[in-house]
Amino acid sequence: MDGVLQPLRAYEHWLAQYKRVWRGTIGTSLVNPLLYLAALGVGLGTIVDRSTNAPAGVPYLDFIAPGLLAAAAMQTATTESSWPVMGAIKWTRTYYAMTATPLTERDVLIGHQLFVVTRVLTSSAAYLLIVALFGAVNSWLGLLAIPVAVLLGTAFSMPMAAYAASRERDSSFPPIFRFVIVPMFLFSGTFFPVERMPLLFELLAYATPIWHGVELCRSLTLGTAELLPSLGHVAYLLAWTVGGLLVARRTYRRRLFR
Amino acid sequence: MPEPSVTSGSPLIRARSLTKRFGAFTAVDGVDFSVAKGESFGFLGPNGAGKTSTMRMIGCVSPVSDGELEVLGRDPRTDGPRIRARIGVVPQQDTLDTELTVRENLVIYGRYFGLSRAECGRRADELLDFAQLTERAKDQVEPLSGGMKRRLTIARALINEPDLLLLDEPTTGLDPQARHLLWDRLYRLKQRGVTLVLTTHYMDEAEQLCDRLVVMDHGRIVAEGSPRELIERYSTREVVEIRFEGERPETVALDGLGDRVEELPDRILVYTRDGDATAAGLAERSLPPHATLIRRSTLEDVFLHLTGRTLVD
Numbered sequence: 001m002d003g004v005l006q007p008l009r010a011y012e013h014w015l016a017q018y019k020r021v022w023r024g025t026i027g028t029s030l031v032n033p034l035l036y037l038a039a040l041g042v043g044l045g046t047i048v049d050r051s052t053n054a055p056a057g058v059p060y061l062d063f064i065a066p067g068l069l070a071a072a073a074m075q076t077a078t079t080e081s082s083w084p085v086m087g088a089i090k091w092t093r094t095y096y097a098m099t100a101t102p103l104t105e106r107d108v109l110i111g112h113q114l115f116v117v118t119r120v121l122t123s124s125a126a127y128l129l130i131v132a133l134f135g136a137v138n139s140w141l142g143l144l145a146i147p148v149a150v151l152l153g154t155a156f157s158m159p160m161a162a163y164a165a166s167r168e169r170d171s172s173f174p175p176i177f178r179f180v181i182v183p184m185f186l187f188s189g190t191f192f193p194v195e196r197m198p199l200l201f202e203l204l205a206y207a208t209p210i211w212h213g214v215e216l217c218r219s220l221t222l223g224t225a226e227l228l229p230s231l232g233h234v235a236y237l238l239a240w241t242v243g244g245l246l247v248a249r250r251t252y253r254r255r256l257f258r
Numbered sequence: 259m260p261e262p263s264v265t266s267g268s269p270l271i272r273a274r275s276l277t278k279r280f281g282a283f284t285a286v287d288g289v290d291f292s293v294a295k296g297e298s299f300g301f302l303g304p305n306g307a308g309k310t311s312t313m314r315m316i317g318c319v320s321p322v323s324d325g326e327l328e329v330l331g332r333d334p335r336t337d338g339p340r341i342r343a344r345i346g347v348v349p350q351q352d353t354l355d356t357e358l359t360v361r362e363n364l365v366i367y368g369r370y371f372g373l374s375r376a377e378c379g380r381r382a383d384e385l386l387d388f389a390q391l392t393e394r395a396k397d398q399v400e401p402l403s404g405g406m407k408r409r410l411t412i413a414r415a416l417i418n419e420p421d422l423l424l425l426d427e428p429t430t431g432l433d434p435q436a437r438h439l440l441w442d443r444l445y446r447l448k449q450r451g452v453t454l455v456l457t458t459h460y461m462d463e464a465e466q467l468c469d470r471l472v473v474m475d476h477g478r479i480v481a482e483g484s485p486r487e488l489i490e491r492y493s494t495r496e497v498v499e500i501r502f503e504g505e506r507p508e509t510v511a512l513d514g515l516g517d518r519v520e521e522l523p524d525r526i527l528v529y530t531r532d533g534d535a536t537a538a539g540l541a542e543r544s545l546p547p548h549a550t551l552i553r554r555s556t557l558e559d560v561f562l563h564l565t566g567r568t569l570v571d
Contacts, residue, residue, distance in 0.1 A: 002372070009369045016366055017357055097353035099319050101370035101418070102339040257319055258280075 006103055010111020013094065018115070028079070029123035033072040034130060040064055040191065041136070055193050058138075058222060065136040066217035067190035069127055069145060070152055073120050074210050077153030078160050078181055080116045082173045085164035088112070095256055105252040109245075113157060120153035121146065131221075139223025148220065148234075152213030155237040158244025165251040189214040212236045268331065269294050270422055270453055271316055275325035278311045285311040287477035288325060293455055295421075298448050300464045300471035301457040302557070304565050307474040309457035310350060313426050316455065318342050330421060343371060346415030350426040352407050356400040360391055360410055363399060368417040381417050389413035389443065405436025412443065423447065425456040429463060441466050461557035475565045485557050492563050493555040494518070496533035500526045500540070503547040515539045529555070 018025075045060035055063050088094040098108050124146050131137055163176070187205060188194065194205040205211045212233040219225035269292035278286040286308040293299040301309040314320035316329055318338035327334055329341045355363055361382050368378030386392045389409040394402065399410065408428065415423060428444070429437040444467055448454055458464055464471055465485045473481040473488070481488055489495075494517050500510075501524065512519050516530035530536040533552035540550060 005372065009372065012369050013355070013366050016362060017355065020357055092355065093349075093351060093353040094355060096319075096349065097355070097367065098370060100317060100342065100347040100349065100353075100415075101367070102343040102372070103370050104339055257321065 002102075006107040007110035007114060010098055010103055010107050011114040012111075013098070014112060014115035015118070018119075025119070025123075029072065029076045029119065030126055032075075033068045033127055036068050037061070037065060037131065037134070041068075041134075056218070056222065059136075061134065062136045062138060062222065063218070064191055065131045065134070066142075066145060066221040067214045069124060069131070069149055069221075070210060070213040070217045071185050071190045072127060073124055073149035073153045073213065074156050074181065074184065076123055077116055077120050077157035078177070080119055081113075081157040081160035082164050082176070083170060085112065085161050086167060086170055086173075089165065089255060095252075099256050105256050106249060108256065109161065109248055109252050113154065113161065113245075116153065116157045117150055120150050120157075124149040137221045139221065141223050141225055142221035144225075145217040145220045148213060148216050148237075151234065151237045151241065152209060152217075155209040155213070155240035155244070158241050158248055160244075162244055162248035162251045165248065165255050184208050184210045189218075209237055209240045270330055271299075271455070272328045273312075273326065276312070276315065276322065276327050277324035278308070278315060278320065279323040284477055286315070289472075289474070289477075289479045291472055291479065291482070293422075293453065296451050296453055298454040298456070298467050298469045300455075300468035301474055302459065302461075302464050302468075302471050302561060303457075303474035304459060306476075307565075308477040309474055310426055312474075313424055313455070313457055317345065317347050317424055343418065344421045346418065346420035346423045348408075348411050348415045348423070348425040348428055350430070352411055354399050354407060354410060354414070357398065359396050359398055360402070361386065361395040363410060364414055364417055367414045371418040373418070378417070381419075385413035385416055388416075388446075390439070403436070405432050405439065408432060408436070408440060409443065412440070416447075420452070422453045422455065425454065427457055427459070429458075429460065437463075461561060465557050473561060473564050480564050481560070488557060488560045489555050491560075493559040494529040495531050495555055496529075496536075497553055497555050497559060498528040498530060498533050498536045498540070499551040499553065500528065500545075501549045501551075502545075503549070505546075507546055510545065511543060512540075527559075529559070 041061035041064050048054055048060040054060060095108050099105065103111075128137065128142065128146060132142070160176075164173075187197065187201060188208045188211040189205060190210075194202045194211060197205065216225070216230055216233040219230065271291070271293040273289060273291050275288045275290065276286060277284065277288050289308075289312065301312060303309050311320065315322055315327060315334065318329065318334040318341045322334065330344050332341050334341055355366070358366065364382035364385060365375070365378040368381060369375070373381070383392075386395050389412065391406060391410060391413065394406065399407065402410070412425075412428070425444070429440050432440065441463070444454065448467070454467065456467065468485060470482070470484050471488070472479045481492060483491065498516065510526060512526070512528060515536050516528035518529040520527040520529070528536055537550050537552055
């Protein structure tokens with residue numbers, strides 16, 4: 001029983017803290033993707049929609065709305081597992097307060113990740129609701145894009161937490177965003193189909209978790225999802241999540257109990 | 259699983275050849291000690307002596323490299339969380355959540371132990387009173403003074419009503435008023451029967467709070483006993499300090515005046531059983547103008563005698 005309850009006790013800490021700062025997070029998690037949606041989906045979309053070669057044969061707004069949902073989930077999850085993890089080790093030392101009690105490194109890790117999940121879940125749900133009001137969600141299957149966004153989030157946040165817990169300085173983070181997250185945001189199917197890139201880049205895109213998240217979210221909001229490919233995407237995202245979790249548990253243990 | 263009985267006879271902490279290594283560096287080098295229920299036990303030593311490493315092993319957050327350790331009748335290797343459930347920890351660096359309020363810090367911490375919200379609230383109010391922080395209950399932690407933060411950390415460590423309280427340099431960096439208030443609170447805990455284990459490099463703190471202590475240096479225990487025993491064993495009852503008003507003479511004939519003489523750049527210390535007799539003896543010798551101070555020997559004399567006067571950085 002404690003195995004289930006203890007992570008929840010660590011999670012309570014993050015919630016209590018979030019109560020004080022939640023307003024400030026709306027900007028990055030919700031307003032940013034909506035700005036992209038307005039500028040590209042509506043603005044650029046008017047040009048794209050006149051082309052004879054529009055991606056997926058749907059209005060451009062409908063095409064990029066699910067892509068931006070996935071991209072925002074990736075951004076939020078990765079950010080929440082970088083500086084906050086290092087802060088809880090080096091600056092506020094919150095993790096050490098937790099490990100002085102019956103909580104273990106597993107509880108500390110999962111409790112924090114539950115909070116990351118909460119952040120992705122709430123911002124994805126709010127975003128999807130607004131997108132639906134724009135008329136860009138074509139199917140009830142689109143509701144499933146929320147759990148997919150969460151799974152995509154953990155596929156990024158678990159490895160990021162593993163990495164962050166092994167770092168000494170926060171200067172380790174900007175390169176990750178500059179050279180990993182931003183290229184994935186731009187070239188993994190969010191804005192245009194990856195088949196339109198040179199083969200090498202196309203193959204690289206297939207290897208990224210974000211592409212699987214984008215594809216799955218898009219097929220759900222467009223209502224074109226098929227069971228087998230969908231399960232394949234889920235399995236790939238699960239693999240990153242579980243792999244990240246296992247490595248993070250080791251790096252947390254090494255950091256907090258040495 | 260039945261609770262191991264911590265009877266009055268069996269120690270709360272028992273360490274045999276306890277060792278902690280970080281790579282090639284040995285932080286704790288085979289120490290033996292035990293702490294009895296209700297006792298106040300201190301680790302005294304210069305920086306880098308291995309005090310904090312020892313405390314972290316007792317607190318079950320640092321794996322034992324070698325030797326044996328038993329805390330509250332259990333093995334930290336296998337029972338860390340169960341042991342931690344019964345101890346309170348006051349770490350050297352505060353780990354308070356500065357964005358939460360004083361009271362929230364206590365409640366959230368209590369939840370880590372699996373206490374109900376109602377119980378956490380009840381205990382938080384009691385502890386705020388004990389730590390004299392009731393008026394600041396709704397304030398954020400960040401602007402509190404160092405002394406208040408320390409008292410809050412101690413209050414927080416008591417939320418699980420621990421059998422054993424570990425304090426790593428509890429008063430380092432505090433002003434005298436804050437230190438005395440903290441000592442007073444710790445003394446009350448001691449009177450209530452809480453077992454205290456603390457590290458310090460303040461001699462007065464060790465003399466005030468510890469029934470028994472060990473002096474550590476370079477990862478080893480170099481002396482053990484009550485403050486009084488240590489002073490008797492490693493120092494003398496009294497010390498006469500001689501300060502010269504002008505230049506200190508090259509040689510000063512002090513033989514026969516005390517048990518031991520230590521020459522420092524600015525003064526000379528004469529360790530003696532009878533300070534007055536030594537001072538009288540001094541007056542008979544023709545020394546340049548000087549002032550003498552007769553004082554009781556303190557743990558500081560023991561400490562410096564055992565660990566040397568070289569600066570440890």
